[in-house]
Amino acid sequence: MGFSVGFVIGLVGVLILSHAAYSTSQYRGLLKITEDEFSGPPFSVVVELIVGLVLCMWAALTVPGNFLSIHPHSDENRMVSLPDNLDFMIFNHRGKVFVPEINMKLKH
Amino acid sequence: MVTKSEETELNRLESQVDNGGGGAWEYLCLVRKLKVRRSDKVLKHGLSILNDSKKRSSLGSEEWTLYEEVAIAAMDCQSLEVAKDCVNVLRKKFPESKRVGRLEALLLEAKGSWGEAEKAYSSLLEDNPFDQVVHKRRVALAKAQGNLSGAIEWLNKYLETFMADHDAWRELAEIYVSLQMYKQAAFCYEELILSQPTVPLFHLAYADVLYTLGGIENLLTAKKYYSSTIDLTGGKNTRALFGICLCTSAIAQFSKGRNKEDKDCPDLQSLATAALEKEYKQRASGKLTVLTSAFKSLKVSS
Known part of the structure; x- marks a missing residue:
């Protein structure tokens, strides 16, 4: 299958996050029964949230693709020549004198 | 705009296609995308695709784009025979098309029948007075007949309507430079830098024009624009590095008696010479002596 490592890790991260949400709601249900005040999520949920966040972030940064350079002088961005101004191209140049060697014809 | 990586890709594909390694269609697409003028190669490889009916039909609707590309290359x-055949095929497929009409007029231009081409363009403009390509072709038509002042007139009229067309500004600048009308060319390059401030080549061309104009003010400005070219290219533009050296030497001659040194960046020139020496050592070590003697005659040193 075409699932990359990054994609699987992202999936695991989402699962951990949803498990954290589920255990929080469970915990609040338990608090209602014991009639305690809600002071904060249990320690295990906090750990789950942090782990899930890290995994999802890592997957989101690696799976969609590589970063592109924003430096103007990097090879992807550095301009070495302008396009030939084809809208203004004229035909009286030395091509008239030098007939191309290839003598091809459009066959149909 | 052709970036460094695109240029490398183009050269790689070109040598691959020339040596019969396949990838002709990818090459033709890249040539069209980068708008480079490789007419002989486009003609050769494009025709070999068009003559192969299996390859041609696999292109789908892109086939007609290829016909157009090959026609212009031819x-x-x-x-002209090949060009005419291609245009005829396109005319058969698209009997009403304006784009094919432009191509037919272009064929007249290639034949050298200026009058007929002019007439064809005029009738195309009657149908659609805002056809930018046709307006530009009229400029090219004047240029092809050697009527550069006419071309300038047409271009100025065109730019009054389509001010954002930077290709036209560039063409105007190049015509002015070829006529040695540097003040006007400088204005065009200013316009280009305003519209595309991140293109180092416009900064470079503007600096070249200012250096050619001469005078202490222009030289100081030219030096600044050479510096901005170096800034935008990361020091990989040899011409800008040489420009810095030439400007420094010329400015030094102006300010000789007055003892008014250029205080903004005293080590700019020594950095430029050092960068040049490093590059020559790496890529053409045999020419290093020529470079040092050139520096000596300019009275600059690292």
Whole structure:
């Protein structure tokens, strides 16, 4: 299958996050029964949230693709020549004198 | 705009196609995308695709784009028979098309029948007075007949309507430079830098024009624009590095008696010479002595 490592890790991260949400709601249900005040999520949920966040972030940064350079002088961005101004191209140049060697014809 | 990585890709594909390694269609697409003028190669490889009916039908609707590309390339190579055949195929497929009409007029231009081409363009403009390509072709038509002042007139009229067309500004600048009308060319390059401030080549061309104009003010400005070219290219533009050296030397001659040194960046020139020496050592070590003697005659040193 075409699932990359990054994609699987992202999936695991989402699962951990949803498990954290589920255990929080469970915990609040338990608090209602014991009639305690809600002071904060249990320690295990906090750990789950942090782990899930890290995994999802890592997957989101690696799976969609590589970063592109924003430096103007990097090879992807550095301009070495302008396009030939084809809208203004004229035909009286030395091509008239030098007939191309290839003598091809459009066959149909 | 052709970036460094695109240029490398183009050269790689070109040598691959030339040595019969396949990838002709990818090459033709890249040539069209980068708008480079490789007419002989486009003609050769494009025709070999068009003559192969299996390859041609696999292109789908892209086939017609290829016909157009090959037709223009054939005109550029003066293979007028091929060009005519291609245009006829397109005319059969698209009997009403304006784009094919432009191509037919272009064929007249390639034949050298200026009057007929002019007439064809005029009738195309009557149908659609805002056809930018046709307006530009009229400029080219004047240029092809050697009527540069006419071309300038047409271009100025065109730019009054389509001010954002930077290709036209560039063309105007190049015509002015060829006529040695540097003040006007400088204005065009200013316009280009305003519209595309991140293109180092416009900064470079503007600096060249200012350096050619001469005078202490222009030289100081030219030096600044050479510096901005170096800034935008990361010091990989040899011409800008040489420009810095030439400007420094010329400015030094101006300010000789007055003892008014250029205080903004005293080590700019020594950095430029050092960068040049490093590059020559790496890529053409045999020419290093020529470089040092050139520095000596300019009275600059690292």
